[in-house]
Amino acid sequence: MSSPAPAKAGLYDCRDAYVATLEALGAADPRVVAVVNDSVGSSKLGGFRDKFPERLINVGIAEQAMVGVGAGLANGGKIAFVSGAACFLTGRALEQVKADCAYSQANVKLCGISSGVAYGELGPTHHSIEDVAWLRTMGDITVIVPADPWETEQAIRAAAALDGPVFVRISRMGVPALPRPADATFTIGKAEVLREGNNAAILANGTVVCRALAAAEELAQQGIAARVINMASMSPIDVEAILAAAQTGAIVTAEEHSVRGGLGSAVAEIVSQNQPCRMKILGFEGFQPTGSAEFLMERAGLTGPSIASAVRTLLGR
Amino acid sequence: MPQALAERRPDLAQRVLHVREMARWIRKRALRMVFEARQGHPGGDLSATDVLATLYFDSMRYDPGQPADPARDRFIMSKGHATGALYSTLAKAGFFPEEELTTYMQPLSRLNGHPNRVKIPGVETNTGPLGHGLPVAVGIAIAGQIDRADYRVFVITGDGELQEGSNWEAAMTAGHRKLSNLTVVVDRNRLQQGAGTEDTVGLEPLGDKWRAFGWDVVEVNGHDVEALIPLLDGSVARSRPLCIVANTIKGKGVSFMENKASWHHGVPNAEQYAQAMKELDA
Ligand SMILES: Cc1ncc(C[n+]2csc(CCOP(=O)(O)OP(=O)(O)O)c2C)c(N)n1
Numbered sequence: 364m365s366s367p368a369p370a371k372a373g374l375y376d377c378r379d380a381y382v383a384t385l386e387a388l389g390a391a392d393p394r395v396v397a398v399v400n401d402s403v404g405s406s407k408l409g410g411f412r413d414k415f416p417e418r419l420i421n422v423g424i425a426e427q428a429m430v431g432v433g434a435g436l437a438n439g440g441k442i443a444f445v446s447g448a449a450c451f452l453t454g455r456a457l458e459q460v461k462a463d464c465a466y467s468q469a470n471v472k473l474c475g476i477s478s479g480v481a482y483g484e485l486g487p488t489h490h491s492i493e494d495v496a497w498l499r500t501m502g503d504i505t506v507i508v509p510a511d512p513w514e515t516e517q518a519i520r521a522a523a524a525l526d527g528p529v530f531v532r533i534s535r536m537g538v539p540a541l542p543r544p545a546d547a548t549f550t551i552g553k554a555e556v557l558r559e560g561n562n563a564a565i566l567a568n569g570t571v572v573c574r575a576l577a578a579a580e581e582l583a584q585q586g587i588a589a590r591v592i593n594m595a596s597m598s599p600i601d602v603e604a605i606l607a608a609a610q611t612g613a614i615v616t617a618e619e620h621s622v623r624g625g626l627g628s629a630v631a632e633i634v635s636q637n638q639p640c641r642m643k644i645l646g647f648e649g650f651q652p653t654g655s656a657e658f659l660m661e662r663a664g665l666t667g668p669s670i671a672s673a674v675r676t677l678l679g680r
Numbered sequence: 681m682p683q684a685l686a687e688r689r690p691d692l693a694q695r696v697l698h699v700r701e702m703a704r705w706i707r708k709r710a711l712r713m714v715f716e717a718r719q720g721h722p723g724g725d726l727s728a729t730d731v732l733a734t735l736y737f738d739s740m741r742y743d744p745g746q747p748a749d750p751a752r753d754r755f756i757m758s759k760g761h762a763t764g765a766l767y768s769t770l771a772k773a774g775f776f777p778e779e780e781l782t783t784y785m786q787p788l789s790r791l792n793g794h795p796n797r798v799k800i801p802g803v804e805t806n807t808g809p810l811g812h813g814l815p816v817a818v819g820i821a822i823a824g825q826i827d828r829a830d831y832r833v834f835v836i837t838g839d840g841e842l843q844e845g846s847n848w849e850a851a852m853t854a855g856h857r858k859l860s861n862l863t864v865v866v867d868r869n870r871l872q873q874g875a876g877t878e879d880t881v882g883l884e885p886l887g888d889k890w891r892a893f894g895w896d897v898v899e900v901n902g903h904d905v906e907a908l909i910p911l912l913d914g915s916v917a918r919s920r921p922l923c924i925v926a927n928t929i930k931g932k933g934v935s936f937m938e939n940k941a942s943w944h945h946g947v948p949n950a951e952q953y954a955q956a957m958k959e960l961d962a
Pocket residue numbers: 400401424425426451455721723724725727759761808809810811837838839840841842867869871872873930944
């Protein structure tokens with residue numbers, strides 16, 4: 364499949380890769396259906412609706428029913444992609460996610476759109492910076508946080524191929540296509556080392572991976588070799604890659620998520636019990652004030668220079 | 681606690697005139713906020729304005745200097761995206777300075793896209809996710825009933841918002857407990873975010889649904905201030921909760937925004953803004 368064009372010069376809205384992939388899957392497999400909560404526009408599913416009108420199920424503004432209906436469609440043999448703003452899909456329907464999807468092992472694909480702080484000025488009700496923490500603790504649901512359009516496509520394909528519940532966190536904040544070898548593959552449960560280095564390791568996912576790479580570039584110029592690891596697969600998580608990172612002695616995690624319960628916590632759970640090393644967890648501290656997504660990212664230290672500075676602090680340099 | 685206008689000035693024509701003037705001001709101010717912030721929800725701001733203006737400038741008892749006065753009437757904007765209209769109303773009512781409206785959605789402003797009671801006086805509970813206002817209002821109304829207090833509780837919900845099941849759970853409790861101090865106004869503009877309500881998940885027969893849940897139901901033109909006043913001013917004693925189905929026009933007052941889903945969160949360009957202001961002044 365050819366990638367959709369970037370929304371801004373060099374920057375991609377991962378929703379475009381999501382819907383292009385879903386349309387391709389829908390064309391190949393009549394079992395693929397989409398379920399939405401008055402979110403055809405915000406999920407960019409107008410194309411899917413026009414191609415497969417019968418397979419777009421809009422339950423209205425009713426997230427709890429949306430997730431339950433997704434589980435029911437799975438029971439009826441469909442591969443249901445449930446798409447809504449990440450904040451409402453996870454927050455409002457959390458018990459449906461837990462009981463109907465994870466605990467029931469329903470073949471439902473939950474696609475949380477415009478996750479993190481993408482909704483900026485609309486405030487904490489619309490930010491989704493708790494979702495990974497909530498879903499990760501359930502254990503029985505796969506959680507993927509793709510970093511760019513290629514990985515979004517891979518994550519959606521992997522989710523469709525897997526018989527079981529999956530949550531994919533889909534940002535709309537502009538991200539570049541990450542540099543990868545032509546034979547790169549995506550595997551659920553595997554981390555992706557994007558840059559080698561043994562002085563420190565930066566573990567990031569989603570929209571922050573490109574910023575971690577920028578940090579490593581800056582650090583390299585200062586003689587610090589930082590490994591950059593893309594932790595798209597949050598559950599299951601790549602324990603081996605984390606323990607190898609701990610051997611550098613210094614880990615900075617960076618995520619567009621709360622500092623409580625997300626990537627940083629997941630890494631700390633493993634490191635602290637197996638291979639203690641110094642760590643800094645970058646992300647959001649609680650509810651965020653008014654501001655654009657980029658303003659909030661900068662304020663939380665989720666920029667290349669801030670991540671680099673956190674690495675230097677850990678190394679005492 | 682100052683009296684509501686309804687209590688002070690018995691002349692209906694004067695009351696209507698006053699509310700209409702306030703509504704005109706709110707519409708213009710809300711639109712300016714959306715225009716300057718380059719985001720917002722003008723369609724739903726404009727459809728709810730006449731009800732809001734009637735509540736705050738005729739029916740409700742409150743003292744902006746004592747926003748936590750236990751005797752106050754309570755209002756909850758359950759369709760929390762309508763902050764252009766809500767913030768304009770609260771500023772005009774004196775809860776915070778009008779000049780602060782220029783900070784709408786600016787970095788670190790307390791006026792973000794959805795209201796925050798922790799920061800803004802006059803806001804009773806934080807909304808934004810749809811379907812939260814009515815359950816909280818039911819709780820306030822039960823507290824008032826326990827305390828034999830005479831304050832009243834008002835909620836504006838969107839019509840699309842009524843697809844959320846939480847509303848019906850709360851409506852059932854309100855009907856069961858005969859919460860006569862509770863009024864919900866449904867902003868029945870027939871549009872939600874992406875399309876018409878009846879083309880998405882139909883609500884009709886809407887009045888019958890509320891009746892079946894034990895509510896009194898009145899249908900009214902939600903832009904007819906003269907008709908809204910006697911429904912909201914407490915002049916009729918009630919024994920059950922009241923649902924006012926306010927038939928409204930999304931984008932009311934700006935010809936090119938009226939009844940168009942695209943203005944749910946559309947932002948006018950300079951030319952459209954000038955045109956809109958002209959129409960609102962006419
Ligand atoms: C729980 C939840 N789901 C989805 C949304 C996104 N959303 C914001 S406004 C809106 C449409 C609301 O329509 P309606 O209630 O009719 O309001 P109005 O027409 O007055 O703007 C939607 C779906 C939300 N804010 N909360």
